[in-house]
Amino acid sequence: MNVIRTGKPEGSPELLARITHARNRQNPVRDRDFVSLDPTQSLISEEMFILGLQYTHRRGEPDPTPEQGCSVVEAAISLACAHSNPRLVVGAKQNVETLWDRSVGGTYGLLFGEEPGAPQIWGSVRLRRAVGNQLHELSQKLQGRAFALAERGDLLIAHLVFQYMDPKEMNSDEYDWDEAVAQAIPLTTRALPWLLHHMDAAHSSTAPASITRILSDPKLCRDLVSLTLRDLHAGSEAPPVSTDYRAKAHQHPRKPRRPSSATILLNAGELGPGTPLEFRPLNSTEEAALRDWLTEDGRRSRATWTNNRRYSLLWEFDGKHHSPSGLVMTMYELAGWEESPIAVQGATRWYIEGERMDRRAERILEKLEEE
Structure with missing residues (x-):
């Protein structure tokens, strides 16, 4: 949604927010507080209200139920998944505070600088939720690295799904989000084994690397996304998941209770x-x-x-x-x-x-x- 900017009188909330932000840049942990002062977030909240949804962006506000709406945190994570650069989801997975980086080229500006509309935000949230729910279902039949990837690689796989669907069209008012959410479920089922296949090929026993290290490395993730998207677009049948990664019948792939x-x-x-x-x-x-x-x-x-x-x-x-x-x-x-x-x-x-x-x-x- 494009908003016409007008001059603001001295002492306006927007000016005061910018002054406060400039004086407090030495404390990046507080970037989340400035989000509450951003007029963009208020506009999004108003748009969501028109759609019959709740949108919380101020600290201390209780988050709405999944059916009622979403918070700015969930919105930012979902928009990060839709962004073409996987470094955003890599950073968000490690520390959600990276989403509020308001410096030049920072994540917050990349996500909200062009003021995404409520339909795009709500659709992105729904799509990411669909991917996460499907991964949880798939993980119940997996163990080992496959289980860990389904559980901890949820944002990277959501990023894959978004990129396959070409997010450049998602800011259109005519975009069919219901169809996109429906497609996300079978696409997630295809994306997981392909991503696992390329992860094993690049980081097998001859080049050991933990899931955590792989998912925290933007370059490794970018390479894996590129390879996986290539195979998804080719329409090739997903490789079978190794029997070593399949949970035994009637066995839940629960991790044993670990030490503190x-x-x-x-x-x-x-x-x-x-x-x-x-x-x-x-x-x-x-x-x-x-x-x-x-x-x-x-x-x-x-x-x-x-x-x-x-x-x-x-x-x-x-x-x-x-x-x-x-x-x-x-x-x-x-x-x-x-x-x-x-x-x-x-x-x-x-x-x-x-x-x-x-x-x-x-x-x-x-x-x-x-x-």
């Missing part, structure tokens, strides 16, 4: 005592609930690593030892958050050198499993 992230890191011996950790809220609701309390004292967001197997974190605020999850629950209590969850995965909130604790543990575990 703290245990994995302790066993690996990667972290020395005193390694700093930083707390970051997992979602907008948690961020809103803890923001003021954390800001009051910077020590509340900091801890250091210890070799204590039960209480691996030393909290700078109270000088006591805590488990990662236990410390988060303690923080909830001290902050007076009455609507906090009853249980929490603490490793998803603590960061080690900019990397989330649970993701570092997963990377180590994958390496050990492959060895």
Whole structure:
């Protein structure tokens, strides 16, 4: 949707947003906050409302149910899947904060700079959901690398489906999204084995590479997408999935319960005592609930690593030892958050050198499993 720009009076919300943004560029983690001030997001919300849908773009707003609409996060991820450059989905899969990069050439401008219309956004969300649901169904009959690709490669495969359908036409008011969503299901079924085939060919036992490393490398992903699209467009029959990747009858390809992230890191011996950790809220609701309390004292967001197997974190605020999850629950209590969850995965909130604790543990575990 094209919007005619007019001059704004001094002190307008748009001007104030730009000034605030300029003064705070040194803190990229806060880019998500500026999205709420972007007039484009308000326009999208109005368009979605006309379609009878909800669209949330402000922190703290409860996300609508899948039938009612979507959030700006889901919209951005879906538009990233539709973009021709796979680096966008590679970045989003690693850290959703990359979607709010507002620098020149940054992801946010690539996705929302031309103000995509509500029909395109909602259609993209529906299509990506269809791909994800189909991958989940397929994964129930898979194991090993095939299962991991279906579960963790969902955004890359959604990107494949979008590119096969030629997203250049998707901003047209006449585009048939119902037909596109219907086609996405069988196309996903074809795309998964082709992508797995090329992944195995390029990264077999003679060139080992974990799923995580492959999916986090934009160049590797670009090459795999190119090869897979070539075969999909050729109409060739999808290669059969190896029996090694097929789950046994009546066997669910569930992973055994793995050790905690703290245990994995302790066993690996990667972290020395005193390694700093930083707390970051997992979602907008948690961020809103803890923001003021954390800001009051910077020590509340900091801890250091210890070799204590039960209480691996030393909290700078109270000088006591805590488990990662236990410390988060303690923080909830001290902050007076009455609507906090009853249980929490603490490793998803603590960061080690900019990397989330649970993701570092997963990377180590994958390496050990492959060895």
